[in-house]
Amino acid sequence: MLSSALASITSTSAAVFMSMERVVVVGGGVIGLSVARAITRAKKSIEVFVLEKEQRAGTSTTSRNSGVIHAGLYYNPNSLKNDLCLKGKKRLISYLQERSLPLNVCGKLVVATSPEEHSKLDAIATRCKSNGLEGLQVLTSNEVTSLYESHVSCK
Numbered sequence: 001m002l003s004s005a006l007a008s009i010t011s012t013s014a015a016v017f018m019s020m021e022r023v024v025v026v027g028g029g030v031i032g033l034s035v036a037r038a039i040t041r042a043k044k045s046i047e048v049f050v051l052e053k054e055q056r057a058g059t060s061t062t063s064r065n066s067g068v069i070h071a072g073l074y075y076n077p078n079s080l081k082n083d084l085c086l087k088g089k090k091r092l093i094s095y096l097q098e099r100s101l102p103l104n105v106c107g108k109l110v111v112a113t114s115p116e117e118h119s120k121l122d123a124i125a126t127r128c129k130s131n132g133l134e135g136l137q138v139l140t141s142n143e144v145t146s147l148y149e150s151h152v153s154c155k
């Protein structure tokens with residue numbers, strides 16, 4: 001990850017990084033820990049220090065979120081956010097599967113709860129296609145309740 005990130009910055013910055021012997025990462029959430037991991041993988045001899053203000057790393061927002069791997073439904077096509085979301089999703093799923101870590105790939109239902117919301121649903125479906133989202137299915141109300149969630153009300 002870092003090596004590809006480094007490829008996109010100037011050769012001077014990359015050279016500065018490669019000459020470093022120690023790096024300090026401030027904050028031990030998922031981002032800080034991922035950065036620290038990427039740095040050590042990019043340069044084995046480097047010393048990395050993660051400074052965390054709490055008693056343990058990963059105890060802030062990182063461990064209190066909804067636990068969802070975002071599908072990339074809502075981001076603009078061709079945006080960096082969409083690109084990172086789709087790539088990150090694939091890589092996170094592979095990471096978990098390679099380590100036999102629990103993962104519930106349950107999919108996501110986005111429903112219209114009134115006829116007025118149909119156009120919004122259509123717009124989301126169109127964006128999903130533009131975003132290259134795999135596995136998109138358009139379901140009827142009956143299919144949703146009989147195949148997936150009997151208590152969902154969609155119209």
Ligand SMILES: Cc1cc2nc3c(=O)[nH]c(=O)nc-3n(C[C@H](O)[C@H](O)[C@H](O)COP(=O)(O)OP(=O)(O)OC[C@H]3O[C@@H](n4cnc5c(N)ncnc54)[C@H](O)[C@@H]3O)c2cc1C
Binds near residue numbers: 027029032058059060
């Ligand atoms: C309610 C909620 C639900 C979410 N649900 C999801 C979800 O389902 N799926 C998803 O992908 N994302 C979700 N997110 C977003 C996701 O949780 C965050 O994007 C991610 O955890 C951010 O990680 P981080 O490492 O940047 O921040 P943090 O996890 O906040 O880590 C930052 C760390 O830095 C430390 N720190 C701060 N200042 C200092 C300092 N001066 N010195 C030393 N340490 C310091 C903090 O203690 C903390 O441990 C959700 C976010 C929220 C708020």
